[in-house]
Amino acid sequence: MIIFENISKVYPGNFPALENVNLKIHEGEFVSIVGHSGAGKSTLLKMLYAEEQPTSGDVYFSRKNISEFKARELPYHRRNIGTVFQDCKLLPKKTLTENVAFAMEVSEKKTSEIEEAVPQILDITGLGKKFDAYPNEVSGGEQQKAALARALVNRPKVLVADEPTGNLDPISTWDIVQLLLKINEFGTTVILATHDKPIVDKISKRVVVMDKGRVIRDEAHGRYCI
Ligand SMILES: Nc1ncnc2c1ncn2[C@@H]1O[C@H](COP(=O)(O)OP(=O)(O)OP(=O)(O)O)[C@@H](O)[C@H]1O
Ligand SMILES: [Mg+2]
Incomplete structure (x- = not known):
């Protein structure tokens, strides 16, 4: 359903934020994306809702190449993707x-x-x-x-949660994660970017580990371990 194909991203005047990332996420999956600060997690997720464009490579959503969307098509594309962030805005x-x-x-x-x-x-x-x-x-x-x-x-097809529990205590964090799991059970694909090691271990679903702009591990029932 979601394919990141050979994605690289260089922000102007910076070292590469993403280098040749390949990742497939299937409909209905729950994927945690983990890695040190600056590993490229948020940059990767931003490509999905077209807040950032890759320097090279393609992102496909339901077989459509996001970079080929016209400006007027983007709002419709973005309605497929719900987002939550640390600062809930x-x-x-x-x-x-x-x-x-x-x-x-x-x-x-x-x-x-x-x-x-x-x-x-x-x-x-x-x-x-x-x-x-x-x-x-x-x-x-x-x-x-x-x-x-x-x-x-x-009713988005995909929920992107980028550090949604960053400011919360462990009990509230677990509450939110249980909610994410429930949403996933109802059929929504969930992509969670987090630093929270105990939570990722407890979720016990697919874990993609990023480091310095690359995917270095991808495990079906992974643990947070770099
Ligand atoms: N808008 C931007 N302009 C320039 N550089 C950026 C921009 N956004 C991110 N970067 C750089 O790209 C790299 C990856 O950043 P990114 O925010 O994707 O990492 P992250 O894994 O989400 O980190 P964190 O865990 O701290 O949220 C970092 O080196 C960061 O400084
Ligand atoms: Mg981030």
Whole structure:
């Protein structure tokens, strides 16, 4: 479903961030991408939602070469991919519910659809009675659950989670990871970039290890070990 083919990336004036990366991710997989800071994890993920272009090589999504998309096609492509980051970037003046609904509004979904989907997805995330709180009124873990709900409400095929638990304590981290596993069980492909060794070991699914812009290991039931 996703193919990175001979991907290299050199940011202007820098040493290569990615060097000849080849990686295939199948529909429905849960893949953890691990590696030291600067290994190239975020750069690789950015190619998938076309925030960065490879210097050479091609990225395919559902057999389509992303570099061949026209500018006007990119928003449609990006709707296939939900994203969550360490800094969850919720809008501070909107409640959690409004934040999630907003993602559907900008995708021009019908009000009736929004009213149905938003409570459903918030329910899955286990946010309980916090629906109507503002981001600064809830914990980091709860903010991150809302960010996940926002990423998922438009039913993307793939969820990219780049250090989603970076600011969280181990209990909240495990909560978020269980949510990612649940989302994956429902059929969404999940790609998780993380430094969190215990979490990767506990997930016990495919692990891709990157180092200095290269993939150095790829194991079906791997552990975090560099
Ligand atoms: N926008 C940019 N301009 C120039 N260099 C960049 C840019 N983004 C990343 N880099 C460089 O590319 C390399 C890979 O960075 P990247 O952010 O992909 O690593 P990472 O594995 O995600 O690291 P971390 O674990 O710290 O998030 C690093 O050397 C980084 O400094
Ligand atoms: Mg990164």
